[in-house]
Amino acid sequence: MFEVTHVDPSGARIGRLHTASGVVETPAFMPVATNGSVKTLSFETVAGLGFDALISNAFVLYLRPGLEVIEAAGGLHMFMGWDRTVFTDSGGFQMLSPEFYEKTSEKGVSFRSPLDRSRHLLTPESCIDIQNRLGSDVMMVLDDLVPFGSSGDALLASVERTTRWARRCKEANRSDGQLLFAITQGGTDPVLRRRSADALVEIGFDGYAIGGLSIGEPKEVMSRILREQAEILPKNRPRYLMGLGSPTEIIDAITSGMDIFDSTFPTRNARHNGAYTFQGYLNIYRGGFKDDTAPIEDGCKCYSCKNHSRAYIHHLLRSREQTGKSLMTIHNLYFMQRLMALTKEAIREERLSEFKEEVSGPVASKYAGRL
Numbered sequence: 001m002f003e004v005t006h007v008d009p010s011g012a013r014i015g016r017l018h019t020a021s022g023v024v025e026t027p028a029f030m031p032v033a034t035n036g037s038v039k040t041l042s043f044e045t046v047a048g049l050g051f052d053a054l055i056s057n058a059f060v061l062y063l064r065p066g067l068e069v070i071e072a073a074g075g076l077h078m079f080m081g082w083d084r085t086v087f088t089d090s091g092g093f094q095m096l097s098p099e100f101y102e103k104t105s106e107k108g109v110s111f112r113s114p115l116d117r118s119r120h121l122l123t124p125e126s127c128i129d130i131q132n133r134l135g136s137d138v139m140m141v142l143d144d145l146v147p148f149g150s151s152g153d154a155l156l157a158s159v160e161r162t163t164r165w166a167r168r169c170k171e172a173n174r175s176d177g178q179l180l181f182a183i184t185q186g187g188t189d190p191v192l193r194r195r196s197a198d199a200l201v202e203i204g205f206d207g208y209a210i211g212g213l214s215i216g217e218p219k220e221v222m223s224r225i226l227r228e229q230a231e232i233l234p235k236n237r238p239r240y241l242m243g244l245g246s247p248t249e250i251i252d253a254i255t256s257g258m259d260i261f262d263s264t265f266p267t268r269n270a271r272h273n274g275a276y277t278f279q280g281y282l283n284i285y286r287g288g289f290k291d292d293t294a295p296i297e298d299g300c301k302c303y304s305c306k307n308h309s310r311a312y313i314h315h316l317l318r319s320r321e322q323t324g325k326s327l328m329t330i331h332n333l334y335f336m337q338r339l340m341a342l343t344k345e346a347i348r349e350e351r352l353s354e355f356k357e358e359v360s361g362p363v364a365s366k367y368a369g370r371l
């Protein structure tokens with residue numbers, strides 16, 4: 001169940017998604033735990049940062065360690081040791097990568113395991129069976145993705161197949177307790193986007209993700225599509241923009257009516273020395289930080305900034321110490337949490353567009369010490 005508690009004039013919303021494992025306050029950013037782990041962090045730390053939900057990958061876990069291992073542990077939550085909400089992605093996106101992908105037919109997607117080159121066919125039915133057995137709180141349908149720039153005919157075929165597969169996923173679901181989200185397709189074509197959303201809404205899902213975006217289209221085009229999709233999708237269902245990257249893009253998408261996000265960017269960038277701050281993006285590996293006694297971000301109340309200097313973290317990164325990557329990841333995820341909290345506050349006070357301008361401009365640093 002999803003309740004919207006506040007909508008501002010731009011269409012940005014605050015809400016609460018109820019799952020079998022608890023409540024997810026939206027707008028929500030989810031850390032990515034593809035293999036069942038938020039890289040370099042314990043779940044005690046992830047929970048301590050205040051995350052209500054994370055997203056794992058059903059297809060990757062099916063390949064390794066395999067469903068039997070996870071079922072024997074009592075399901076994915078028990079296996080990982082995380083009792084809050086878990087989303088599972090079907091893995092359709094990964095399967096498009098050339099190292100896995102073989103072909104798509106009406107039946108499903110054939111691919112080879114990158115681990116042992118074994119052959120697998122993922123169908124809408126098997127995709128749901130895997131997620132039922134994992135016991136995630138929110139399952140994603142299998143969708144038919146086409147690359148950015150695909151022609152009208154290929155896009156139309158993708159929209160129609162995505163609809164047929166979504167229906168098959170819904171019919172295959174054997175669990176009442178798990179929510180099932182559909183994924184709209186249609187590239188940047190407004191007519192096909194509408195057609196995809198309309199068809200999926202008619203079948204009826206617990207939430208809707210906007211798929212096939214953030215793969216090369218201009219920013220304005222994405223904002224337009226999101227606003228149009230938000231008008232079509234039911235008001236009482238969460239809207240999930242999958243795999244979207246930067247903090248400013250996420251605020252843009254919230255302004256366009258999106259509720260839930262995930263991205264590997266904050267964690268991956270952290271492991272590659274990049275810190276998100278309200279003063280801008282900092283590469284802590286750079287020589288200039290060698291003897292800098294300030295924290296990563298002045299005023300930040302995360303564990304890393306409260307306890308350590310840029311100089312220390314710079315030293316750990318240069319020495320290839322894992323702790324350096326952990327401390328960077330903690331800071332970036334804390335930054336994302338602050339960004340969501342400040343965005344929520346701005347929605348409530350109906351000054352989101354002002355906030356959006358501020359965080360992308362020179363006065364962004366005034367938010368550094370907030371929350």
Ligand SMILES: [Zn+2]
Binds near residue numbers: 300303304331334
């Ligand atoms: Zn910090």
